[in-house]
Amino acid sequence: MPHYFDYHAHAPIDPRVRDAMIRAFDEVDANPHSTHVHGTRAHASVEMARAQIARLLGARPSEIVLTSGATEANNLALIGVADRLEELGRMHLIVSGLEHPSVLEAAGALTKRGFEVVVVAPASDGAIGMEAIAARITAQTGLVSVGWANHEIGTIQDISGISALARAHGALMHSDLAQAAGKVPVDVGALDLASISAHKMHGPIGAGALFVARRLRAKMKPHLVGGGQESGLRSGTVSAPMAVAFGTACELASDELANEAVRVAALRDRLLAQLSSIPSIGVNGRLDRRLPGNLNLCIDGVDGEALVMSLREHLSISTGSACSAHSLEPSPVLLAIGLDKARAETAIRIGLGRFTTLQQVDEAAAFIASAVASLRSARNRS
Numbered sequence: 001m002p003h004y005f006d007y008h009a010h011a012p013i014d015p016r017v018r019d020a021m022i023r024a025f026d027e028v029d030a031n032p033h034s035t036h037v038h039g040t041r042a043h044a045s046v047e048m049a050r051a052q053i054a055r056l057l058g059a060r061p062s063e064i065v066l067t068s069g070a071t072e073a074n075n076l077a078l079i080g081v082a083d084r085l086e087e088l089g090r091m092h093l094i095v096s097g098l099e100h101p102s103v104l105e106a107a108g109a110l111t112k113r114g115f116e117v118v119v120v121a122p123a124s125d126g127a128i129g130m131e132a133i134a135a136r137i138t139a140q141t142g143l144v145s146v147g148w149a150n151h152e153i154g155t156i157q158d159i160s161g162i163s164a165l166a167r168a169h170g171a172l173m174h175s176d177l178a179q180a181a182g183k184v185p186v187d188v189g190a191l192d193l194a195s196i197s198a199h200k201m202h203g204p205i206g207a208g209a210l211f212v213a214r215r216l217r218a219k220m221k222p223h224l225v226g227g228g229q230e231s232g233l234r235s236g237t238v239s240a241p242m243a244v245a246f247g248t249a250c251e252l253a254s255d256e257l258a259n260e261a262v263r264v265a266a267l268r269d270r271l272l273a274q275l276s277s278i279p280s281i282g283v284n285g286r287l288d289r290r291l292p293g294n295l296n297l298c299i300d301g302v303d304g305e306a307l308v309m310s311l312r313e314h315l316s317i318s319t320g321s322a323c324s325a326h327s328l329e330p331s332p333v334l335l336a337i338g339l340d341k342a343r344a345e346t347a348i349r350i351g352l353g354r355f356t357t358l359q360q361v362d363e364a365a366a367f368i369a370s371a372v373a374s375l376r377s378a379r380n381r382s
Helices: 015-027 035-058 070-080 080-086 101-112 130-134 161-166 238-275 304-310 330-335 358-381
Strands: 065-067 092-096 116-120 139-144 170-178 195-196 209-214 281-283 295-301 345-352
Touching: 015 035, 015 238, 015 345, 035 065, 035 195, 035 238, 065 070, 070 080, 070 101, 070 139, 070 195, 070 209, 080 101, 080 330, 092 101, 101 116, 101 170, 130 161, 139 161, 161 170, 238 295, 238 358, 304 345
Parallel strands: 092 116, 092 139, 139 170, 170 195
Antiparallel strands: 065 209, 195 209, 281 295, 295 345
């Protein structure tokens, strides 16, 4: 199998998480909303998982709404507060130009209801500047949404500062934590709403959560209706085994994040140092406030997609978000930070994580250097 370097698309499930989920299928495979013994045991396991998720985020368990992933959580966050914002006459939203499509599309859907959505462009280093937010926020702004860390270039935003500005103007603050939770310290104390995904932090695909601050919960409206589960905010039967796996992933992240981030960042820096010997290579996004396992590189004279395909027998990397992997257009994130289309098409994204080894890093550097040399040579001959 190729070495895996696409941790932003998916962080492979931790064997300890998988074992916990398998045990849960044996021990608590029941409807947690039922009142018999089997249901009560399943319910207890879900609530333990909720507490583990809350611990990672610095939240109360009662503030965690279980969802199918961050995409659903982002939709619930934005659409769920729309009625309340409309009642208050705050129909002005601010989102960053670096957001995941699930945030941008949910915000776009609200324009059909009369909301005005302002998309704030990042600086060339991938930062969302306070002054850019300040220039666009108004007395009618109801919500500001800025992701904690970007899914392509890995830049980490000043969420506490942006939140303070939003709250000073009476606006709610939402952040997509899908890429940040479990990889860097996060605390939802500065947030009203926050979305996370299990499979980005070595949990199972198909599980996620939305943090909803206690003071806001009663003002939210559900996006999915039915049986009224999750205190009426998200109908649908909760899978106890999936919740157990998600909770276990959060527990492991809470306990191991600090040491893991240092180790992964050192591997990332080692890889970058070796790749820097390739002529005309550049890093997209600032390096000083960045996810520990992220590299996004432009390599002059090399088509990013061609490089990814030429390496597929050796490395699993990408040119950008998995959500837009089948699009023929260059990355919207790279265009947002000012790259032109031609340069954006030379980009690759490399994601390192928990199971990345030193040997894999050294071999990856050699594979990439060799593939770049071959592609450049073929281009020069044509």
